[in-house]
Amino acid sequence: MTDEHKTEETxxxxxxxxxxxxxxxxxxxxxxxxxxxxxxxxxxxxxDIYTDEDARFLKSEGVLPEERIRAVETGACPHTAIRxxxxxxxxxxxxxxxxxAPLDIVxxxxxxxxxxxxxxxxxxxxxxxVLDVAxxxxxxxxxxxxxxxxxxxxxxxxxxxxxVDVDVVQMVTDAENARDGAPVxxxxxxxxETVEKLCDWVRQMHKTYAAGGHxxxxxxxxxxxxxxxxxxxxxxxxxxxxxx
Amino acid sequence: xxxxxxxxxxxxxLLADGRLPAGGYAHSGGLEPAITAGRVTDVAGLERFLxxxxxxxxxxxxSFAAAxxxxxxxxxxxxxxxxxxxxxxxxxxPELRKVSRDLGRQLRRAMNSIHPHSHFAALxxxxxxxxxxxxxxxxxGLGPRxxxxxxxxxxxxxxxxxxxxxxxxxxxxxxxxxxxxxxxxDRLAVKAAEFVNRPFADLPAPGxxxxxxxxxxxxxxxxxxxxx
Numbered sequence: 001m002t003d004e005h006k007t008e009e010t011x012x013x014x015x016x017x018x019x020x021x022x023x024x025x026x027x028x029x030x031x032x033x034x035x036x037x038x039x040x041x042x043x044x045x046x047x048d049i050y051t052d053e054d055a056r057f058l059k060s061e062g063v064l065p066e067e068r069i070r071a072v073e074t075g076a077c078p079h080t081a082i083r084x085x086x087x088x089x090x091x092x093x094x095x096x097x098x099x100x101a102p103l104d105i106v107x108x109x110x111x112x113x114x115x116x117x118x119x120x121x122x123x124x125x126x127x128x129x130v131l132d133v134a135x136x137x138x139x140x141x142x143x144x145x146x147x148x149x150x151x152x153x154x155x156x157x158x159x160x161x162x163x164v165d166v167d168v169v170q171m172v173t174d175a176e177n178a179r180d181g182a183p184v185x186x187x188x189x190x191x192x193e194t195v196e197k198l199c200d201w202v203r204q205m206h207k208t209y210a211a212g213g214h215x216x217x218x219x220x221x222x223x224x225x226x227x228x229x230x231x232x233x234x235x236x237x238x239x240x241x242x243x244x
Numbered sequence: 245x246x247x248x249x250x251x252x253x254x255x256x257x258l259l260a261d262g263r264l265p266a267g268g269y270a271h272s273g274g275l276e277p278a279i280t281a282g283r284v285t286d287v288a289g290l291e292r293f294l295x296x297x298x299x300x301x302x303x304x305x306x307s308f309a310a311a312x313x314x315x316x317x318x319x320x321x322x323x324x325x326x327x328x329x330x331x332x333x334x335x336x337x338p339e340l341r342k343v344s345r346d347l348g349r350q351l352r353r354a355m356n357s358i359h360p361h362s363h364f365a366a367l368x369x370x371x372x373x374x375x376x377x378x379x380x381x382x383x384x385g386l387g388p389r390x391x392x393x394x395x396x397x398x399x400x401x402x403x404x405x406x407x408x409x410x411x412x413x414x415x416x417x418x419x420x421x422x423x424x425x426x427x428x429x430d431r432l433a434v435k436a437a438e439f440v441n442r443p444f445a446d447l448p449a450p451g452x453x454x455x456x457x458x459x460x461x462x463x464x465x466x467x468x469x470x471x472x
Binding site for chain 1: 263265266267269270271272349350353354406409468469470471
């Protein structure tokens with residue numbers, strides 16, 4: 001017996017949930033489990049910066065049987081675990097798929113990181129990037145790989161907009177502009193119709209994936225961008241470089 | 245002419261590189277519990293810890309990696325279960341046995357994707373990290389000394405890399421320690437490879453019991469940055 005990666009017959013849709021700390025990744029996962037667990041066989045892998053806090057939260061919420069929620073400890077490198085070195089997560093997903101075969105969906109929650117942290121297509125088939133209005137209305141406009149090119153961008157906690165002086169409609173428009181028409185979903189767990197839209201997106205993604213019609217997209221690392229220097233005397237021309 | 249005689253050193257660097265995607269970054273090699281318990285507090289303490297780790301856990305892993313490499317080179321993997329059992333017997337902490345097997349699975353998963361070979365499938369369900377390292381070295385055309393050196397480097401540099409996240413320390417000082425230890429690692433690798441023709445039961449059994457106990461405490465700790 002070996003850790004074979006050729007498990008096509010038991011292969012689930014692997015769906016990543018990324019985004020900065022505190023935007024509501026765990027809550028999104030809890031909502032998905034709660035609403036979809038009767039339709040799909042689901043497993044969850046959490047990534048924590050330290051210990052297994054997120055796995056404990058999900059277990060305490062009782063959204064899935066405890067054994068279907070597993071934590072991967074990332075040694076304070078949450079971005080590495082979903083991008084440069086996915087081995088621990090990949091094995092956690094494969095173990096989960098093997099232990100509870102057949103699973104329909106495995107949700108992988110990244111440890112909260114910055115705007116540049118996205119999943120490698122070697123680990124997930126599709127990914128949701130989660131922002132929230134409380135993190136600031138200008139965040140969506142800043143763009144970056146997750147905001148620009150995740151399969152779905154969720155703008156969470158829209159019910160808080162008025163309390164934090166954020167124009168939710170403007171934030172959604174900014175996000176749509178940053179994404180070239182790719183889907184943006186305003187979400188609040190206090191507005192059931194938005195949660196239903198999230199579930200519908202996952203249902204559709206699973207259907208497309210199961211039919212073999214989904215091709216994983218890599219949001220990629222931070223895109224190279226121009227630094228327009230007012231005093232670009234050294235080069236005499238704008239330059240671009242990529243940030244890491 | 246010399247260039248043609250450099251041997252397989254590039255393969256060794258590939259195998260020993262901390263950037264090899266096999267999940268080693270999540271572990272501190274026992275440094276975090278040592279710092280938490282107040283046993284390592286400064287640069288001098290870190291150097292003593294790293295030397296101690298290399299001379300005990302590092303040397304142990306090195307002799308097993310060398311033995312696994314020698315067996316794998318000859319294409320005879322039938323002794324691996326016995327080798328695994330002998331290594332189990334030398335790691336008192338259940339937690340550290342599990343860490344060694346987790347890291348072994350990860351290394352095998354990574355190497356079998358990077359450089360597929362039938363030997364990886366013969367390693368069993370959850371092989372120990374040093375054993376996988378020995379087989380991986382053989383598969384890359386390396387010998388027992390190189391296998392030993394790769395795991396010694398992994399053991400030492402992995403724990404050292406965790407220091408900057410765990411204590412107030414200048415990263416240059418951390419690498420200065422590693423630089424001072426290079427001759428020691430070379431010497432220990434040669435020594436580890438001297439056991440390859442001996443029965444597995446005669447492999448050395450260096451240990452540091454307090455790190456085994458600390459590893460158990462660490463597993464039960466609510467707040468930790470590193471998995472071990």
